[in-house]
Structure formats: structure tokens, C-alpha cells
Amino acid sequence: MSSTLDVPSRERSHDEAPGTTGRAAPRGRKWWTARLTPYLFLAPWFAGLLFITAGPIAASAYLSFTDYSLIGAPEWIGLDNFQRMFDDPRFYQSLKVTFIYVVVSVPLQLAFALFLAMILDRGLRGLALYRSVYYLPSLIGGSVAIAILWRQIFGSDGLLNGVLRFIGFENPPGWVSDPDYALGTLIILNVWTFGAPMVIFLAGLRQIPTMYYEAASLDGAGKVRQFFQVTLPLLSPIIFFNLVLQTINAFQTFTQAFIVSGGTGGPADSTLFYTLYLYQRGFGNFDMGYASALAWFLLLIVGGLTAINFFAAKYWVFYGD
Amino acid sequence: MHTNRSNGARTPWPTRIGVTGGVLGLLLTTAACGGDDGGAAADGGTTRDDGPVTMRMSWWGSDTRHAATQELIDLYESQNEGVTIEGDFTGFADYWDRLATSTAGGDAPCLMQQDTRYVREYADRGALLDLTPYIEDGTIDTSDLDENVAETGAVEDATYAIPTGVNAFSVVIDPAAYEAAGVPVPDGSSWTWEEMVDTAAQVTQATGGEVYGMQAMGLNGGDTNFEVYAREQGEALFDENGEIGFTTETLADWWAIEKRASETGAEPPPATTVEVFNGGVDQALVATGNGASGFWWTNELPALTAGAGSELEFRQFPTEEGDGETGMYLKPAMFWAISSDCESPQEAAMLLDWLINSEDAVNIIKADRGLPVNTELRDQIAPTLDAPGQAAVAFVEEITPGLQDPPALPPQGAGEVQSILQRYTEQILFDQVSVEDAAEQFMSEVESAIA
Numbered sequence: 001m002s003s004t005l006d007v008p009s010r011e012r013s014h015d016e017a018p019g020t021t022g023r024a025a026p027r028g029r030k031w032w033t034a035r036l037t038p039y040l041f042l043a044p045w046f047a048g049l050l051f052i053t054a055g056p057i058a059a060s061a062y063l064s065f066t067d068y069s070l071i072g073a074p075e076w077i078g079l080d081n082f083q084r085m086f087d088d089p090r091f092y093q094s095l096k097v098t099f100i101y102v103v104v105s106v107p108l109q110l111a112f113a114l115f116l117a118m119i120l121d122r123g124l125r126g127l128a129l130y131r132s133v134y135y136l137p138s139l140i141g142g143s144v145a146i147a148i149l150w151r152q153i154f155g156s157d158g159l160l161n162g163v164l165r166f167i168g169f170e171n172p173p174g175w176v177s178d179p180d181y182a183l184g185t186l187i188i189l190n191v192w193t194f195g196a197p198m199v200i201f202l203a204g205l206r207q208i209p210t211m212y213y214e215a216a217s218l219d220g221a222g223k224v225r226q227f228f229q230v231t232l233p234l235l236s237p238i239i240f241f242n243l244v245l246q247t248i249n250a251f252q253t254f255t256q257a258f259i260v261s262g263g264t265g266g267p268a269d270s271t272l273f274y275t276l277y278l279y280q281r282g283f284g285n286f287d288m289g290y291a292s293a294l295a296w297f298l299l300l301i302v303g304g305l306t307a308i309n310f311f312a313a314k315y316w317v318f319y320g321d
Numbered sequence: 322m323h324t325n326r327s328n329g330a331r332t333p334w335p336t337r338i339g340v341t342g343g344v345l346g347l348l349l350t351t352a353a354c355g356g357d358d359g360g361a362a363a364d365g366g367t368t369r370d371d372g373p374v375t376m377r378m379s380w381w382g383s384d385t386r387h388a389a390t391q392e393l394i395d396l397y398e399s400q401n402e403g404v405t406i407e408g409d410f411t412g413f414a415d416y417w418d419r420l421a422t423s424t425a426g427g428d429a430p431c432l433m434q435q436d437t438r439y440v441r442e443y444a445d446r447g448a449l450l451d452l453t454p455y456i457e458d459g460t461i462d463t464s465d466l467d468e469n470v471a472e473t474g475a476v477e478d479a480t481y482a483i484p485t486g487v488n489a490f491s492v493v494i495d496p497a498a499y500e501a502a503g504v505p506v507p508d509g510s511s512w513t514w515e516e517m518v519d520t521a522a523q524v525t526q527a528t529g530g531e532v533y534g535m536q537a538m539g540l541n542g543g544d545t546n547f548e549v550y551a552r553e554q555g556e557a558l559f560d561e562n563g564e565i566g567f568t569t570e571t572l573a574d575w576w577a578i579e580k581r582a583s584e585t586g587a588e589p590p591p592a593t594t595v596e597v598f599n600g601g602v603d604q605a606l607v608a609t610g611n612g613a614s615g616f617w618w619t620n621e622l623p624a625l626t627a628g629a630g631s632e633l634e635f636r637q638f639p640t641e642e643g644d645g646e647t648g649m650y651l652k653p654a655m656f657w658a659i660s661s662d663c664e665s666p667q668e669a670a671m672l673l674d675w676l677i678n679s680e681d682a683v684n685i686i687k688a689d690r691g692l693p694v695n696t697e698l699r700d701q702i703a704p705t706l707d708a709p710g711q712a713a714v715a716f717v718e719e720i721t722p723g724l725q726d727p728p729a730l731p732p733q734g735a736g737e738v739q740s741i742l743q744r745y746t747e748q749i750l751f752d753q754v755s756v757e758d759a760a761e762q763f764m765s766e767v768e769s770a771i772a
Contacts, residue, residue: 070425071446156593174592177599179751263414264740267595268747283418285737285770286442288425 064292070282074289081293091294093269094277097183101273102250105190110242113194117201118231131199138195147189147259151176154185176260179270186256186271197242204238205231233318240317244309251302254279274298366665369403374665376672379409380434381416382689383624389686396681397672404668417736424448429660431669434690435482436655438544438736440474441563443658444481445733450659451479455670462678465695470653473727483673484653486691488619489717489724490545491649492517492636495629498613502527507614509636513643514578517614521587524613534587536606536615539579539746540598544739545652546616549638550575552648552725563732565767569760576749576756583750591750598743607633619717620654620691622709633709635716650725651717654691692717734771741766 039046064081066074085091120130140146153159154175164172175185212230221229232239254275257265265272265280278298282291367374380390387410394406409430411419417439423429429448443449452474455461463471467487474482492509499506502524507517521534538546548558550571557566582588589597589606597604602621606612608628617625619635626633638647657676659669676682683698688710693699703714731738745759754762 069446070421071443071448156596174596177592177595179747179753262599264743266744266747267592268751268753269744280740283421284740285734286421 060292060295063289064296066289066292068289068292069286070288071286077289081290082297084290085293085297090269090272090277094265094272094274097265097270097272098251098253098274100183101187101190101253102247105187106243106246106250108187109191109194109246110197110239112191113198113242114201114235114239116194117198117205120198120202121205131202134198135195138193144255144259147256150185150189150256151260177267179266179268182261182267182270186253186260189256190250190253197246200238200242201235204235208234236317237319240309240313244306247305247309248302251275251298251305366663366667368665368667369401373403373405374668375405375407376432376663376665376669377407377409377430378432378672379416379420379430381411381413382434386410386686386689389689392685393676393682396685397675400681401671404672406672424660424662427662429662431660431663431665432672433658433660434485434655435474435658436736437473437653438731438738440482440656440658441476441730442733442736444476444479448661449481450661450663450666451481452483452659452670452673453478453480455667456480460667460670461674465678465697467651467694467696467699469651469721469724470694470727473653473730474656474658476730482656482658483677484656484691484694485677486620486654486688486694487651487717488654488691488713489649489651489720490542490549490616490618491716491720492614492638493607493617493622493625493633494614494636495607495610495612495631495633497631498532498607498610499524502532502613504613507636507639510645511643512636512639514639514641516643517639518578518582518585518587521582521613522585525586530586531611533589533606533612534614535582536597536612537579537583537588537594537746537750538616539576539749540594540743541605541616542618543742543746547572547575547742548728549648549650552650552728553638553640553646554648557728558738559728559731559735559771561729563729563771565764565771569757569764572763573756573760576746576759579746580749580756591747594750595747603628618654619713620688622713623707626709635712637720645723647723648725649720649723650727651721652727653694688713732771734767737770738767741770 063074065076065078067077067080068074116134120127120134124130155161156172156174156177158175160175161172173181175181208231212234213226216226216230252275253273257271257273257276258279261267261271261276263276263280263284265276274294275298278291278294281287281294378394380386382390387408390410391408394408398404398406409419410416416434420429420433424443435443435449440449452461456463461483463483466484470484470487472480473484474480494507496506499520504520504523504527507520517535524532524534544558547567551557551567554567554571556568556571560566579588583591583594588594597606602608602617602624605615605617605625605628607615607617608625610628610630614636622633622635637645638649640647657673659666659673663669676686677693678695678698680698680701683693683695683702684705687693687702688706692714693702699714703711706714741763745754745763748754749756749759
């Protein structure tokens, strides 16, 4: 929006620049250019926001009320798409898969990230190196290449089962091809991308003044007690931040499931993530109207859960003062 | 951008760069969003007489096909001055996402490879050009095309797609695997479904699970596989009116065969089955030497043989009665179709005609898009094919008299059937649902998909 507003004012500043005489004081002009410059630099980004993000968002809001096959013209059908969700067993299946994934993988990932952050916080030599190494999975974890590698490692005859057979397990399962294990494997993949929250935890741990620990140990508190009574409360704003961020992230998981299951959400729909189902409806089944409705429903879910998160935060997040 | 040098208060450079950048950014994104309006010109549209013509052509396939098609494009361009063709290719699954989005954006490729399952999806929504005028004025010559399939791209009075070639869905066996297991090699003219599963189970048993007797039918070409079974029973996947053409009993019976194959060990354990299927042709059990049989298209034999290390053979489908009266049919392997958005349809039609009717083209592509639909050229290239290619020609010739007519184009939504079938097959194999319940649920899901 602001970019469209910029345009006339930008023109004006230019028209005035060359020939103006005494009326517009140089000071005024400088004031204008100083105010405008940042916005002009931001204009490409605003243009992107407008056309690449906001435009499609508005379009999908409209499409969610239509029957739209991608090929033909959209046809207004009111709330039918939203009603249809409630009779759609695969919609429920995708919700179930996604919720299990979020509820299990986010806490696990955060716990793991915190654990490693605390180890790294003890002033190891070469900390920067470790930090980078541990951060690596976060950078590449969501990539197609890693998902393909993952599929190989966890295949029936993959690396993992090779090791398991070597140490004596007779019949290790197909970790990504058996519906009982496939989702678990993807959860582990997500936990493995603990780098981003870990770095944030690490920064948070640095913020905790050592005097609290000194005082606590003078009072006879052991390491465990210190963790629960000092570290956790003082770190709670950071934990909260990570929790909100990773929850939202986890709801949007797509790449891993898409690659590992070959886009089907299989075996037997056991990895049918919400976003994957949405994608299937929209691009595979010429059902873009319904897919748009699904996207907006996901926004409601994520928004609602984030609101709950913020509400619950009042009871456990400690802001120090 | 004129600035007065003498004016001390000239616009500072950063601002000017900012302005230019901002405007440029705006312009670029607007342009990107604009796309083309896809206004198809009347008649032949723009042709090479109006100046250079550029068309996009899209296909899915393997690396071999990409290379061969690129060769076709180069040759056509060298023979037709003023025509430029941009190739656009992916694998099968991604192809449809891409085609749908580019069609939605008014930017569909002029000439596109199509599949039986999707022709009506596009044609019924006006995305494909009716080729009838080009056939009538001789631009596209259909006189030498295989009669069995020539009309398969027609919907009522219009022809939206021309088949590229033919193939048949059949059973591919590795005779050596049966022999090594001490099991008689099946005879295609008389075997029954029961025999197929029993012999397969014997192979698995005799080899201690080194070699599996067969590969899952519900995954591998699942919808075609079931179509053949339904046709054997006098039913069909879809009838001429585009309605469901089979009964739940037939589907349940078919799945019961699959279930028995899984339980008797004729097929690998379900998890392995899923992985083998995801691996495609390259990972097929018969291609890796881990299986005695599987269901494949005749044009896939070269790819299967490449990995097998032993000679593979075709067999007809088994039947209930063992009378050899299968539901097999000659299928248009794939189609060429022209987008209704194409700005130079006349040129696209000429290219299409060249691809199917010119000796040059057929000599390059050989049997990769199915045995060439032009029967004269098919006979001509047959001797030049490699051994598996020749085996495919011989097999198709041998079985053609007993084949059923190819089915009519399935209705909109037919593209979903395979994935629905795959999902229920997986659930059956993993014991999550009974064959009867799966058949009921499959029925209602397909009904709503084609509604």
C-alpha cells in the first residue's frame, strides 16, 4: 500500500528539484528527501510484498469461496468449501498427522536445543566452530537433498537398518515405508534441525547473570535445582519465543513429507501433512478453491494456537522485573 | 532524469538510485504478474510467414526421452527456418502440477504431451484446441494411424488429442527366476489368477525370500491393472458416459487377490512393496533381479531389461477361468495436444503432424512414446529396435487379435483414481482396512472425485 502512495510524492520531489526558487526552502526539500529516501529503497520490497505476497493472499481469500479448477474460471459457491472440510476424512487425517507432529516434535526439538545450548555455554574452546556445526542441520534440514538422503538412510535396506542388522536386529522395519514408523522418522528429522532455537537459547543463557548461580550455590542449590530455579525461569521468555516460532514452523512443514513420501503423504496417508494435502488438492486434483479454503483454515488454527500460547504465557513466562 | 548542475540542492545520488530502483522494482513485478493475455488468434494465428515463430513444447519422461526429444526439436528447427521450439520437460508427477499452473496463468505450452487420464480434464474446460479443422484440411494427417487408437483422443464430435503410439499393459516375467526356483514357467494363454499367486508364492518360498514371485498389483499401474481385471469381468473402470463402470464386488475380489499374494509371501512385505513402488521402473523387482514377475507397459521392457541381466518376457494377463480371454487392450501410450492459448496453432499442428508422420522423427524417437501410431512407420522401424523393443512389437502383434477396444477417455477427476487406489491398497496391505470396506470407500471417493 505504501508503495503506491509513494509514487506521487516521489514525482513531486523530482519536479521540484531542478527549477524551484525561493518558496520551497532547501531545508524543506532536504527534510522531504531525508524522509523519502528509506522508503524509496524499500520500494522494491514493498512491491514484492504487494504483488508476490499480499496479492496472492487476497486472491486466495477470494478463491476460498469459489469452485476453481485452475484451468477454468472460478465460480462463487459461498461457504461450501468450508462445509466440505467437515465431511472430508482426509482433512481430519491431515489434521491428526500435523497435530501429532507439532505436539511431539516441537517440545522434543526445544529440549534438545536447550540441552546442547547448555553444553556449549560452558565455555568450550572453539565454541564458534561447534555453534556452526550444530547449526548446519537447520540450514539444510528443510532442503530437498536432505530429504532424499533421509529416505535413503531410513529405507528398508538403508544405512540405519544395515547398522541395526549388523548389531543383531533380525527384522528392522522400513522406517519411512511402514505407516507405523514413517511419521516418527519425520519427527526425528525435525528434531535434528535444532540449530536455530539452539543459537537463540545460547544467546539467552549468556544473558543470565552469573551472580544468580553464585547466590544459588551459596544457598546450597545443586546443578539440577539451579537449572529449575534459575535457568528455566530466566530463560522462559526465550523458550516462549522459540516455542511460538517453532510451532508455527512445524505447522507449515512440507518439503520433508513431500519428498519422503513422493508427494503422496503415504504410506497409507501416515505422513499426510496438512500442507501436503492442501497441495495435493490444489495442484494435483484441480481443486484450488478448496485448497485455498484449507489454507485459510490453517491460518485460523495457527493464529488460534498462537493466541493460546500468548495467553498461557502469562502463567509461566517470567520477564524478570 | 535531468538535473540542473548549477542547482546546489540537486537530488542526492542515493535518492536517485532509490527512485530508479523503486520504479524498476515496481515495473518488474508488474510485468511478472502480467504474463500474457493468451488471446488465441483466429484461424492459423501467427505463422512463419509473419516472421519468426516461437512455441513451447512440453513433455514428461525419462532422460532417454528428453535427449531424443531435444534431438527432434533440433532437427525440426533446422528443417523449418523461422520456427523456434522451446522444450519444457519434467517427470510425470511434477508435469501435471506444472501444466495446471501454467494453464491457469494463460501460459500453457503450445504443444503438450497428454495422458488419457487428463485429456478430458483439460478439454472439458476449454484448455485444448479442437484439432478437427486441422485434420480436415490435411495439416494433421491421420490416414496412416493405427485404427485401434486413432479416435481415442475424441470427445463427442471434437478431437482434442492425437495418440503418439500404442502400448499394452501386460505381465513381464523373468523365466530364469521361475526355473531357478524349480517352478514351471507360466504359460500366458491359460494361467489363472490363482495360479499366478500360487506360483509366485512358490518362487518366494523356494528362494527363501531372495526372489519374490510378483510385485503388488494395486500400486504398479494400479488403475490400469484394475481396469484390465474389470474388463475381463465385462465391466470397466469408467463406462462410455464417464460413470463408474464396475461393482464393489469386482474391486473387492481384485483386492482379495492382492491380499492373498501379500499373505502368502508371493509379494514382498508391505514396507518393501511401498519402497519398490516408489523406486519406479528402475527399482522394479524384475529389473533388479529380485522378482519373477510384475505388471508393466510394453514400452517399459527396455528399461526393465537394462537392469535385469536376464531376458525378460511378456505374458498375457491371467484370467479367472484360464481361458486366455483377458481384459487387455491396446492403449494410446500418450497424446499430443495443442493448447487453446497457443498463438500459432497452425504451426503447432504442423509440428504435431511431423512428430507422428515423418520418418525422420520416428527414426529418432523410435518406440519411446509407445510403438509409433503410424502403422507404416511402425513396421519400418521395427527391425531397427533393440531386442526388448522388438519383443514388444512381436508381443503386441501376437495379442492384438484378442484385444478389447481401448476405453473411452475417462471423465474429469480420473487423474485422482490412481492415487486413491494406491492409498487403499497400502491400507489393505498394512491391515488397516478390509478389502470390502476399502472397496466401498474407494467407490464413494471416486464418485466425488469425478462429480
